[in-house]
Each structure stands twice: as structure tokens, then as C-alpha cells.
Amino acid sequence: MKSYLKAFNIWDAVETGVEPALIYANPTIAQMKQHEENIAKRYKALSCLQSALSYDIFVRIMHLENPKEVWDHLKDEFQGSERTKQNQVLNLNRQFEMLSMDDNESVREFSGKLMGIVNQLRLLGKAILEDRLVSKMLVSLPEKYESKISSLEDSKDLSQLTLKELVNALEGLEQKRAFRQKKLVDSALVARTKTLKSGGSNSKRNVVEKKEKREETSG
Incomplete structure (x- = not known):
């Protein structure tokens, strides 16, 4: 407004x-x-x-x-009195510090929760600098992102990295993992289908062979 x-x-x-x-x-x-x-x-x-x-x-x-x-x-x-605002800021700061990303949580979901707290703090007049946001994001990530963090540290100055750039890089990693996982699942399904078809063909062949043997014996 x-x-x-x-x-x-x-x-x-x-x-x-x-x-x-x-x-x-x-x-x-x-x-x-x-x-x-x-x-x-x-x-x-x-x-x-x-x-x-x-x-x-x-x-x-x-x-x-x-x-x-x-x-x-x-x-x-x-907004309440100044004392109320200070208490709100303290509570939000505590939430900010304690926030961490779950293994089954996506980067977008976590960054959304993080920015929700940050925006509330900004409305109360508490500025959160970009480098603090990046640092918070990095220390909150699960172990599976360590290799990506290491590659970022080798290729970029993290103090110059924005939260948006970091989120984009991490989402790119998520998409690659999801694509690889999909390929593995697809390959497993194809292999299973082939096995089932092969098993079905063998069963039919066995039935035919047994029938032929019975006919020869009776003949």
C-alpha cells in the first residue's frame, strides 16, 4: 500500500x-x-x-x-507496539536459524519457506542481506547436495552468489537426478517386460513339447 x-x-x-x-x-x-x-x-x-x-x-x-x-x-x-514487533522479530529470527531442509523436500519448497520468514522480517523492518540468505541456504541443505556445493565453491565466489542463482543451480541438479532416476526406472520396466515375455514364450514351448511327446508315446 x-x-x-x-x-x-x-x-x-x-x-x-x-x-x-x-x-x-x-x-x-x-x-x-x-x-x-x-x-x-x-x-x-x-x-x-x-x-x-x-x-x-x-x-x-x-x-x-x-x-x-x-x-x-x-x-x-x-503490527502492535514496538515491544510486540521486537518479540515478533525474535521469534522469526529463531525460526530462520532453526530452519533446515528435509531429504524429501525440494529446493523450491524449502526456498519458499525460507523467503516466507524473510519477507515477514522485512515487513517488520528487519533487513536480511543476500549473503546471509545464501549462507543459510548452503548450511541447511542435506548431505546429498555436498558435491554440488563443492563444485560451486570451486567455480564461483560464493560471497557474490545470489540466492536466485543458488536455487537455480540446485534445481538443475534435482532435474538431472530426476531424469537419471526416470531412465533407470524405464530400463528396469523394459527388462522386466522382456523377461516376462521370454518366460511366457518358454512356457508355451514347453507345453507344445510335452504334447508332442505324449502323442509320440501313445502312437
Whole structure:
């Protein structure tokens, strides 16, 4: 919402909450125009905030006519006090540090969980640097990725690697493994099918041979 308001150049009406200055006698056309724009900014910002809310939340702020008052009310209600925010940050940091990837989990699934925590921290004003994200991803990977990590260390400066680049490299490894596994399964199925067919042919041949022997004996 903050980015949306900034895009329409009305965030300052929310951030400052200052009432448009009174216009004095005999104003110039430029002064009148500026005054009208300042008033319009306030109501545009107020309208944007109100229209973004559900009815249940809107009725709680409908009595407020200053966009800054609306913004502050919503911040207090949904973000809580500074102490509450600090506790949230501590809990999220703890989740971040304890997070690790399971053997049966894909790289995309794990990176999604990781970024979910990171985005919550960013919303609370806690910046997470790219190199910390890469380091966290590397130490959280299961043992089966060690060879890939070693090759990355040999070929690249990991301090310059982005999380997106790392995820792409690891997903490439996953796809290769999945392709090899599929080929092995397909080969096993083909071999089994051939064995079954061969066994069936041998059984039919044995039946024919036994029948011929019985006929010769009876003859």
C-alpha cells in the first residue's frame, strides 16, 4: 500500500498528516491551484486507504478523516507496539536459524519457506542481506547436495552468489537426478517386460513339447 501511495505521489499526505495551509486573501492562481492539489491529495490518500480495507476493518476507521490517523490506527492494530514487533522479530529470527531442509523436500519448497520468514522480517523492518540468505541456504541443505556445493565453491565466489542463482543451480541438479532416476526406472520396466515375455514364450514351448511327446508315446 505504501508503494501504491508513493506511485500516485500522495504518500506525503499520509506520512505527515499536515492539514493544507489556509489560503490568504488575494491569492495568485498558482497558490489557489497548489491549495486545491494539497486538499485533493489528502482525500485521494484517504480514499485509497479506505477502499483497500474489508468492511469489518473499514467500520473501525470510518470516523477518521485524516489519512495519517487511519495509517497509524492500522499500524497499531495489525503490527502492535514496538515491544510486540521486537518479540515478533525474535521469534522469526529463531525460526530462520532453526530452519533446515528435509531429504524429501525440494529446493523450491524449502526456498519458499525460507523467503516466507524473510519477507515477514522485512515487513517488520528487519533487513536480511543476500549473503546471509545464501549462507543459510548452503548450511541447511542435506548431505546429498555436498558435491554440488563443492563444485560451486570451486567455480564461483560464493560471497557474490545470489540466492536466485543458488536455487537455480540446485534445481538443475534435482532435474538431472530426476531424469537419471526416470531412465533407470524405464530400463528396469523394459527388462522386466522382456523377461516376462521370454518366460511366457518358454512356457508355451514347453507345453507344445510335452504334447508332442505324449502323442509320440501313445502312437
